[in-house]
Amino acid sequence: MKKTIKVYISENNKECDQLINYLNKYNVSFLTINVTENKDALYELQKENIYLTPAIIIDDKNHIIGYHPESIDKHLFLMPKK
Template sequence: MNQHRVVVYTSNQCSDCEQVLTKLKEWDIEYEEKNISQVQSYFKELQNQKVYGTPATFINDEKVLGYQEHKLKRTLGIKDAGRFQDTDTIHFS
Protein backbone atom coordinates (compact mmCIF):
# COMPACT_ATOMS: atom_id res chain seq x y z
CA MET A 1 0.00 0.00 0.00
CA ASN A 2 1.21 3.52 -0.70
CA GLN A 3 2.58 5.60 2.12
CA HIS A 4 0.42 8.58 2.99
CA ARG A 5 0.99 11.52 5.29
CA VAL A 6 -1.99 11.35 7.64
CA VAL A 7 -2.74 13.97 10.28
CA VAL A 8 -5.90 13.72 12.40
CA TYR A 9 -7.10 16.73 14.36
CA THR A 10 -9.09 15.56 17.37
CA SER A 11 -10.63 17.01 20.52
CA ASN A 12 -11.45 15.65 23.95
CA GLN A 13 -14.59 13.54 24.37
CA CYS A 14 -15.22 13.31 20.62
CA SER A 15 -16.72 9.93 19.69
CA ASP A 16 -16.29 10.52 15.94
CA CYS A 17 -12.61 11.27 16.57
CA GLU A 18 -12.24 7.94 18.35
CA GLN A 19 -13.92 6.15 15.44
CA VAL A 20 -11.48 7.67 12.94
CA LEU A 21 -8.47 6.70 15.08
CA THR A 22 -9.84 3.18 15.63
CA LYS A 23 -10.29 2.63 11.88
CA LEU A 24 -6.83 3.93 11.05
CA LYS A 25 -5.34 1.53 13.61
CA GLU A 26 -7.48 -1.32 12.26
CA TRP A 27 -6.22 -0.60 8.72
CA ASP A 28 -2.62 -0.36 9.99
CA ILE A 29 -2.27 3.27 8.84
CA GLU A 30 0.35 5.41 10.54
CA TYR A 31 -0.94 8.84 11.54
CA GLU A 32 -0.15 11.88 13.63
CA GLU A 33 -2.82 12.95 16.09
CA LYS A 34 -3.16 16.63 16.99
CA ASN A 35 -5.58 17.22 19.87
CA ILE A 36 -6.87 20.78 19.65
CA SER A 37 -8.26 20.63 23.21
CA GLN A 38 -4.78 20.07 24.60
CA VAL A 39 -2.61 22.23 22.32
CA GLN A 40 -3.87 25.68 21.32
CA SER A 41 -1.48 25.95 18.35
CA TYR A 42 -3.11 22.86 16.78
CA PHE A 43 -6.46 24.67 16.83
CA LYS A 44 -4.85 27.63 15.05
CA GLU A 45 -3.37 25.27 12.44
CA LEU A 46 -6.84 23.84 11.85
CA GLN A 47 -8.39 27.31 11.56
CA ASN A 48 -5.76 28.25 8.98
CA GLN A 49 -7.18 25.38 6.86
CA LYS A 50 -10.68 26.96 7.22
CA VAL A 51 -11.80 24.03 9.40
CA TYR A 52 -13.40 24.61 12.79
CA GLY A 53 -14.48 21.18 14.00
CA THR A 54 -13.17 17.71 14.69
CA PRO A 55 -12.39 15.15 13.56
CA ALA A 56 -10.55 16.57 10.58
CA THR A 57 -8.30 14.11 8.78
CA PHE A 58 -5.72 15.32 6.28
CA ILE A 59 -4.40 12.62 3.94
CA ASN A 60 -1.60 14.13 1.89
CA ASP A 61 -3.38 17.23 0.53
CA GLU A 62 -6.97 16.00 0.83
CA LYS A 63 -9.17 16.61 3.87
CA VAL A 64 -11.88 14.34 5.21
CA LEU A 65 -14.18 16.07 7.68
CA GLY A 66 -16.05 14.11 10.31
CA TYR A 67 -16.19 10.33 10.36
CA GLN A 68 -16.65 9.20 6.75
CA GLU A 69 -15.38 5.63 6.54
CA HIS A 70 -15.90 5.20 2.79
CA LYS A 71 -14.17 8.49 1.96
CA LEU A 72 -11.27 7.62 4.27
CA LYS A 73 -10.88 4.26 2.53
CA ARG A 74 -11.08 5.78 -0.95
CA THR A 75 -8.56 8.50 -0.13
CA LEU A 76 -6.18 5.96 1.42
CA GLY A 77 -6.58 3.56 -1.52
CA ILE A 78 -8.19 0.83 0.58
CA LYS A 79 -10.51 -1.41 -1.42
CA ASP A 80 -14.02 -1.18 -0.01
CA ALA A 81 -15.99 -4.42 0.00
CA GLY A 82 -19.12 -2.53 0.95
CA ARG A 83 -22.49 -2.37 -0.69
CA PHE A 84 -21.22 -1.09 -4.06
CA GLN A 85 -19.20 -4.09 -5.14
CA ASP A 86 -18.32 -4.63 -8.78
CA THR A 87 -19.16 -8.11 -9.95
CA ASP A 88 -18.18 -9.88 -13.15
CA THR A 89 -21.25 -12.06 -13.23
CA ILE A 90 -24.90 -11.13 -13.12
CA HIS A 91 -27.27 -13.75 -11.74
CA PHE A 92 -30.95 -13.78 -12.62
CA SER A 93 -33.46 -15.88 -10.74
Protein backbone atom coordinates in the same frame (compact mmCIF):
# COMPACT_ATOMS: atom_id res chain seq x y z
CA MET B 1 4.20 6.10 -2.17
CA LYS B 2 3.58 6.62 1.54
CA LYS B 3 1.04 9.30 2.42
CA THR B 4 1.49 11.82 5.22
CA ILE B 5 -1.64 11.67 7.35
CA LYS B 6 -2.47 14.10 10.14
CA VAL B 7 -5.52 13.37 12.26
CA TYR B 8 -6.86 16.29 14.27
CA ILE B 9 -8.99 15.24 17.23
CA SER B 10 -10.58 16.78 20.28
CA GLU B 11 -11.34 15.25 23.66
CA ASN B 12 -14.71 13.74 24.55
CA ASN B 13 -15.65 13.30 20.90
CA LYS B 14 -17.16 9.95 19.88
CA GLU B 15 -16.41 10.47 16.16
CA CYS B 16 -12.74 11.10 16.97
CA ASP B 17 -12.60 7.82 18.87
CA GLN B 18 -14.31 5.99 15.99
CA LEU B 19 -11.86 7.45 13.48
CA ILE B 20 -8.79 6.48 15.50
CA ASN B 21 -10.15 2.94 15.95
CA TYR B 22 -10.92 2.66 12.23
CA LEU B 23 -7.44 3.76 11.14
CA ASN B 24 -5.81 1.47 13.69
CA LYS B 25 -7.93 -1.44 12.42
CA TYR B 26 -6.30 -1.03 8.99
CA ASN B 27 -2.82 -0.33 10.41
CA VAL B 28 -2.74 3.14 8.91
CA SER B 29 0.24 5.18 10.06
CA PHE B 30 -0.82 8.68 11.12
CA LEU B 31 0.08 11.58 13.38
CA THR B 32 -2.55 12.39 16.02
CA ILE B 33 -2.93 16.05 16.93
CA ASN B 34 -5.18 16.89 19.88
CA VAL B 35 -6.55 20.41 19.42
CA THR B 36 -8.00 20.43 22.94
CA GLU B 37 -4.47 20.20 24.33
CA ASN B 38 -2.62 22.06 21.57
CA LYS B 39 -4.15 25.45 20.78
CA ASP B 40 -1.48 26.18 18.13
CA ALA B 41 -2.71 23.12 16.24
CA LEU B 42 -6.27 24.39 16.56
CA TYR B 43 -5.23 27.68 14.92
CA GLU B 44 -3.42 25.77 12.14
CA LEU B 45 -6.59 23.83 11.46
CA GLN B 46 -8.66 27.01 11.42
CA LYS B 47 -6.27 28.54 8.85
CA GLU B 48 -7.43 25.70 6.58
CA ASN B 49 -11.06 26.80 7.26
CA ILE B 50 -11.69 23.66 9.28
CA TYR B 51 -13.63 24.16 12.49
CA LEU B 52 -14.72 20.61 13.33
CA THR B 53 -13.04 17.46 14.54
CA PRO B 54 -12.19 14.86 13.62
CA ALA B 55 -10.34 16.14 10.59
CA ILE B 56 -7.87 14.28 8.42
CA ILE B 57 -5.35 16.08 6.25
CA ILE B 58 -3.60 13.85 3.72
CA ASP B 59 -0.36 15.06 2.13
CA ASP B 60 -1.19 18.62 3.25
CA LYS B 61 -3.87 18.93 0.56
CA ASN B 62 -6.77 16.47 0.87
CA HIS B 63 -9.20 17.05 3.74
CA ILE B 64 -11.76 14.74 5.26
CA ILE B 65 -13.92 16.38 7.90
CA GLY B 66 -15.81 14.12 10.30
CA TYR B 67 -15.88 10.35 10.48
CA HIS B 68 -16.68 9.12 6.96
CA PRO B 69 -15.29 5.62 6.34
CA GLU B 70 -16.20 5.71 2.63
CA SER B 71 -14.13 8.87 2.06
CA ILE B 72 -11.28 7.49 4.12
CA ASP B 73 -11.29 4.28 2.10
CA LYS B 74 -11.31 6.24 -1.14
CA HIS B 75 -8.40 8.50 -0.21
CA LEU B 76 -6.29 5.86 1.50
CA PHE B 77 -7.23 2.87 -0.69
CA LEU B 78 -8.18 0.78 2.34
CA MET B 79 -10.96 -1.23 0.76
CA PRO B 80 -11.12 -2.71 -2.71
CA LYS B 81 -13.63 -1.07 -5.06
CA LYS B 82 -16.86 -3.00 -5.49
